[in-house]
Amino acid sequence: MAIDDGLVELASRLADLARPIAVRHFRSTLAVEDKEDESPVTVADRQIETVIRETLTAERPDDGILGEEYGAERLEAEYVWVLDPIDGTKSFATGKPLFGVLIGLAREDRAALGVVDMPALGERWIGGPDHPTTFNGAPIRTRACEDLSGAWCHATTPDMFLGADETAFRRLKTAVKHTLYGGDCHAYGLLASGHVDLVVEARLKPYDFMGPAGVILGAGGAITDWRGEPLSLRSDGRVIAAGDSVCHRAALDLLRA
Amino acid sequence: MAIDDGLVELASRLADLARPIAVRHFRSTLAVEDKEDESPVTVADRQIETVIRETLTAERPDDGILGEEYGAERLEAEYVWVLDPIDGTKSFATGKPLFGVLIGLAREDRAALGVVDMPALGERWIGGPDHPTTFNGAPIRTRACEDLSGAWCHATTPDMFLGADETAFRRLKTAVKHTLYGGDCHAYGLLASGHVDLVVEARLKPYDFMGPAGVILGAGGAITDWRGEPLSLRSDGRVIAAGDSVCHRAALDLLRA
Numbered sequence: 001m002a003i004d005d006g007l008v009e010l011a012s013r014l015a016d017l018a019r020p021i022a023v024r025h026f027r028s029t030l031a032v033e034d035k036e037d038e039s040p041v042t043v044a045d046r047q048i049e050t051v052i053r054e055t056l057t058a059e060r061p062d063d064g065i066l067g068e069e070y071g072a073e074r075l076e077a078e079y080v081w082v083l084d085p086i087d088g089t090k091s092f093a094t095g096k097p098l099f100g101v102l103i104g105l106a107r108e109d110r111a112a113l114g115v116v117d118m119p120a121l122g123e124r125w126i127g128g129p130d131h132p133t134t135f136n137g138a139p140i141r142t143r144a145c146e147d148l149s150g151a152w153c154h155a156t157t158p159d160m161f162l163g164a165d166e167t168a169f170r171r172l173k174t175a176v177k178h179t180l181y182g183g184d185c186h187a188y189g190l191l192a193s194g195h196v197d198l199v200v201e202a203r204l205k206p207y208d209f210m211g212p213a214g215v216i217l218g219a220g221g222a223i224t225d226w227r228g229e230p231l232s233l234r235s236d237g238r239v240i241a242a243g244d245s246v247c248h249r250a251a252l253d254l255l256r257a
Numbered sequence: 258m259a260i261d262d263g264l265v266e267l268a269s270r271l272a273d274l275a276r277p278i279a280v281r282h283f284r285s286t287l288a289v290e291d292k293e294d295e296s297p298v299t300v301a302d303r304q305i306e307t308v309i310r311e312t313l314t315a316e317r318p319d320d321g322i323l324g325e326e327y328g329a330e331r332l333e334a335e336y337v338w339v340l341d342p343i344d345g346t347k348s349f350a351t352g353k354p355l356f357g358v359l360i361g362l363a364r365e366d367r368a369a370l371g372v373v374d375m376p377a378l379g380e381r382w383i384g385g386p387d388h389p390t391t392f393n394g395a396p397i398r399t400r401a402c403e404d405l406s407g408a409w410c411h412a413t414t415p416d417m418f419l420g421a422d423e424t425a426f427r428r429l430k431t432a433v434k435h436t437l438y439g440g441d442c443h444a445y446g447l448l449a450s451g452h453v454d455l456v457v458e459a460r461l462k463p464y465d466f467m468g469p470a471g472v473i474l475g476a477g478g479a480i481t482d483w484r485g486e487p488l489s490l491r492s493d494g495r496v497i498a499a500g501d502s503v504c505h506r507a508a509l510d511l512l513r514a
Contacts, residue, residue: 027452093452098353121378181438
């Protein structure tokens with residue numbers, strides 16, 4: 001079932017609202033405070049989520065919202081908007097332009113539409129399983145990669161893999177051609193556009209992966225948890241995305257070995 | 258002794274020549290070949306170094322040149338140009354815009370001037386010990402950070418630290434506030450502009466660090482090898498840069514502990 005054009009338009013408009021706020025605060029000298037989990041959070045984070053929530057509350061009052069900054073409401077609704085106003089806050093805080101605004105729309109707890117917007121780069125991916133992904137308005141697709149040994153893999157940091165996850169990640173890292181770090185959410189966009197073959201991460205929250213999930217599914221890629229299950233609001237935070245389903249299965253086999 | 262304005266103008270012009278070549282090939286579908294050391298190298302790499310060498314040979318025939326792609330000539334000259342046409346080739350190859358063009362000028366084997374140019378971002382740092390560093394033409398400075406426990410640290414990848422270097426890096430990583438990966442040469446620019454406090458790396462070549470060295474020294478920062486010695490063409494590839502000299506000494510103490 002195709003997704004309503006009005007929802008696509010609304011998701012784009014939410015990203016349009018967020019972008020200038022992010023750009024205005026990027027590399028400014030605002031204070032970075034610590035949250036309990038040690039991740040820096042900026043004024044931009046809160047301003048963006050506030051303006052998105054206000055818009056959603058006005059235009060889609062029955063939809064649920066799950067946001068990084070201001071929590072959950074109406075998660076039992078058919079549609080739930082999943083918001084990370086600034087993904088990559090450490091990048092943002094150090095002047096690195098790879099932070100993004102992530103807007104996911106889950107329908108019946110499955111990724112239905114996603115936006116990965118990079119305010120400092122002027123780059124936007126938007127798509128979902130029923131809405132082919134575009135990059136700055138132009139259609140894009142993932143690339144073929146049937147052999148794991150030829151795969152370029154991204155992960156934000158090896159520090160996100162702890163205990164058994166670290167062992168699993170090392171198996172995958174040994175098998176692929178190259179592993180790069182520090183891509184943040186931008187890596188999912190690069191995968192959708194066919195520049196990267198794999199993104200593997202752990203300890204993510206739904207607002208970290210629901211936006212990217214739509215983008216990747218709409219570009220012909222695969223994205224699941226490490227057991228191969230579709231991502232949902234109840235996923236455990238382990239994510240594996242691939243441009244090629246053969247590569248995805250091979251990576252899953254290694255992660256679960 | 259101030260550096261000759263003609264040399265600053267020439268260094269800028271070399272970066273101007275490089276930028277459109279890099280942008281033209283970025284995210285194009287050109288083949289990425291492997292060199293013996295496994296780093297991917299692109300057509301852009303060779304085209305850029307060629308045009309820079311041609312210009313230098315015409316305008317500065319007595320100067321030495323050390324380039325990543327085409328090797329060394331006249332290293333005994335007073336001035337030696339040290340060139341990395343595409344630093345961050347893995348970023349370049351995966352569509353990540355953090356690759357840079359690095360142009361260093363060594364005088365009597367010490368960093369005299371450096372350019373860190375980011376073609377895909379439209380960002381350029383240029384400076385040296387006798388030429389205050391600018392970012393896109395505007396003067397910038399490193400920031401104060403006297404306490405290592407408050408420092409934001411960048412490294413391209415933890416995989417560059419092997420054996421005793423890995424142990425030393427872990428000591429430093431434990432002491433700082435945050436360690437981020439994947440910044441490539443851009444991290445040195447961010448340090449010069451006061452967005453980052455430390456950059457630590459290993460296994461670098463002179464063309465990886467001579468351009469950044471000029472930029473950091475001209476912004477008031479410190480950059481040396483891990484023994485605290487000034488960088489030279491004969492340095493061992495271990496580099497520690499800091500915006501604050503107190504932070505630099507504290508980091509050195511930990512690396513050498």
